[in-house]
Amino acid sequence: MLADVVLGIQHGDEAKGKVTHYLSKNKSYTHVLRFNGGCNAGHTIYHEGRKFVTHHIPAGVFYGIKSIIGPGCVISPEHFFEEVKELQEAGIQIHGKLFIAKNAHVITGTHLQEELGETKIGTTKRGNGPAYRDKYARRGIRASEVASLSSFMIDLYEEFHGDTSVKVLCEGAQGFGLDIDWGDYPYVTSSHCGLGSAFLNGISPRWLRDVWGVAKIYETYVGAKSFEPDEPVFQTLRTLGEEYGATTGRPRQCNWLNLNELQKNVALNSVNKLVINKLDVIRELGQFSLYHNSDLITFASEKEMCNYIVAQLPNNIEIFFSEDKNRI
Numbered sequence: 117m118l119a120d121v122v123l124g125i126q127h128g129d130e131a132k133g134k135v136t137h138y139l140s141k142n143k144s145y146t147h148v149l150r151f152n153g154g155c156n157a158g159h160t161i162y163h164e165g166r167k168f169v170t171h172h173i174p175a176g177v178f179y180g181i182k183s184i185i186g187p188g189c190v191i192s193p194e195h196f197f198e199e200v201k202e203l204q205e206a207g208i209q210i211h212g213k214l215f216i217a218k219n220a221h222v223i224t225g226t227h228l229q230e231e232l233g234e235t236k237i238g239t240t241k242r243g244n245g246p247a248y249r250d251k252y253a254r255r256g257i258r259a260s261e262v263a264s265l266s267s268f269m270i271d272l273y274e275e276f277h278g279d280t281s282v283k284v285l286c287e288g289a290q291g292f293g294l295d296i297d298w299g300d301y302p303y304v305t306s307s308h309c310g311l312g313s314a315f316l317n318g319i320s321p322r323w324l325r326d327v328w329g330v331a332k333i334y335e336t337y338v339g340a341k342s343f344e345p346d347e348p349v350f351q352t353l354r355t356l357g358e359e360y361g362a363t364t365g366r367p368r369q370c371n372w373l374n375l376n377e378l379q380k381n382v383a384l385n386s387v388n389k390l391v392i393n394k395l396d397v398i399r400e401l402g403q404f405s406l407y408h409n410s411d412l413i414t415f416a417s418e419k420e421m422c423n424y425i426v427a428q429l430p431n432n433i434e435i436f437f438s439e440d441k442n443r444i
């Protein structure tokens with residue numbers, strides 16, 4: 117048994133979907149497992165030249181790999197079936213490939229309603245917080261109780277344990293900067309977005325091989341707190357990087373990379389493969405800055421900036437610099 121984990125180590129929107137899609141194609145997994153979050157997530161995926169935005173459904177379905185929405189997730193049947201329809205219409209085979217853990221929790225119509233007026237922390241209004249709240253208050257509804265979902269049910273103990281050929285890619289949602297415990301509370305999501313979260317989904321820590329941490333060369337955040345400095349350069353960055361929410365269309369606030377946060381999040385999640393995306397965006401912007409130890413450091417070139425980042429990270433980590441235009 118073997119497990120690799122992909123997770124975001126900023127505030128979501130690091131292009132985890134792209135990394136999961138790439139790994140699904142190349143690493144011969146038997147399963148792809150979403151381990152946290154609900155339809156607040158928006159994973160943008162380019163498959164065979166077409167653009168898809170999935171919210172609930174793991175990227176493995178694009179390659180016919182058994183794809184599972186794990187018990188750490190909350191699921192809106194309404195949004196789930198919309199997504200199923202979209203993928204089926206695009207010719208993606210779902211039958212026998214897409215499953216929901218029977219102990220995952222449900223986002224109900226009431227949860228969705230309840231969030232419509234929410235502005236306090238600027239949620240995605242997808243009922244995520246209310247669904248987790250009711251789960252922990254022991255008054256939630258499990259997926260196994262919803263008749264329309266019955267043909268998708270799976271028991272992850274039976275599925276994963278006892279079969280030595282199991283090779284799972286665990287796909288995180290949101291990012292560690294939005295983690296309920298490690299994020300900037302209360303400007304966080306209601307689930308655990310870090311490595312530990314994957315193991316609450318029937319995965320044994322002993323199966324762990326690689327942890328793919330995904331980041332961008334700059335940062336973005338969507339929500340109510342003030343994150344973007346009041347400087348025109350960030351408006352340009354937003355335009356160049358197309359930094360608008362995949363779920364809500366909201367403009368993402370932009371800022372320079374925070375290297376201390378990156379170091380911390382790499383350490384707390386045992387990241388051994390680090391993907392840093394969107395180099396082409398900052399190249400087009402022509403300003404190469406980051407924060408380190410409360411200083412704003414500006415480099416003469418992209419190369420200098422990348423070398424500096426590499427030098428500040430443990431040398432047993434493999435680092436991949438990637439470009440947005442490399443759509444896989």
Ligand code: IMP
Nearest residue numbers: 128156157158238239240304305338339
């Ligand atoms: P919620 O997860 O909808 O409750 O929103 C809580 C916070 O997390 C808000 O600031 C959202 O904008 C943010 N958030 C939730 N999901 C995502 C995501 O997939 N990408 C980026 N931000 C997200």
Ligand code: MG
Nearest residue numbers: 129158159362
């Ligand atoms: Mg996203």
